[in-house]
Amino acid sequence: MTTHHLAPDQQTELLNTLKSRFEKNTNRRPGINWADVAASLSIKPAKLWSLNEMERTGGEPDVVGIDAKTGEYIFYDCAPESPKSRRSLCYDGKALDARKEFKPENTAMDMAAAMGIEILTEAQYRELQQLGEFDLKTSSWVLTPADIRKLGGAIFCDRRYNTVFTYHNGASSYYAARGFRGVLKV
Known part of the structure; x- marks a missing residue:
């Protein structure tokens, strides 16, 4: 490394x-x-x-x-919205490989690893939301439990109506308004 x-x-x-x-x-x-x-x-x-x-x-x-x-x-x-340079990414390499066409340039998990950080867990995302209002217009992939990922899914969160929501999507999906937030311990 x-x-x-x-x-x-x-x-x-x-x-x-x-x-x-x-x-x-x-x-x-x-x-x-x-x-x-x-x-x-x-x-x-x-x-x-x-x-x-x-x-x-x-x-x-x-x-x-x-x-x-x-x-x-x-x-x-702590950017107000999911970081712009980290959007339009599917969840991980397995999801990227599963796409037949219109593949995004990268994945959230691979990009985080290359940066030397980890993706927020759902619990960490909820902790972040206690510090302010984040992702009012965007959403962020969060670390997905293995049992959900094994079935092809991934989870993401956002804040709407003064409430933090957790959703699911196919891990190979990607959207211009969905990115990921990271955590680093120093």
Whole structure:
């Protein structure tokens, strides 16, 4: 596996962006201070690269908490809508291979893996929605349980009528308004 790194100027730019977002959204993580997050990021350059990929593709990553078991900071994509550069994707490689025609360029699972992140679970998606209102016009694939995926399906979520909904679709489907949101622990 290739380890990715950002150039020093890219690191500085990303850290400035993350710090600014952190300071504008203090409600997302009470009790966490930026200096501690920055210190953790400074010793994990591969994680910085993944955060940059989240940022580059429109995810607007932000700290949403700390993992109680590992002490790692948890970043979610906090863009108001599903990241634009991560839409029009079917769920995974198996779904892509099953399409006979009109195949999308990539899959949500493959793109997340290439970025070094994971797709939000349904529970994580619901946690995100406690921090604000997301996906009012779009939807996001979420990690699908194996028993559903085995039968050809995949699940996605959105927020409508001030309620978070979970739906199903064939995993090979893709739509211009459906993407995915990621999570990264640092």
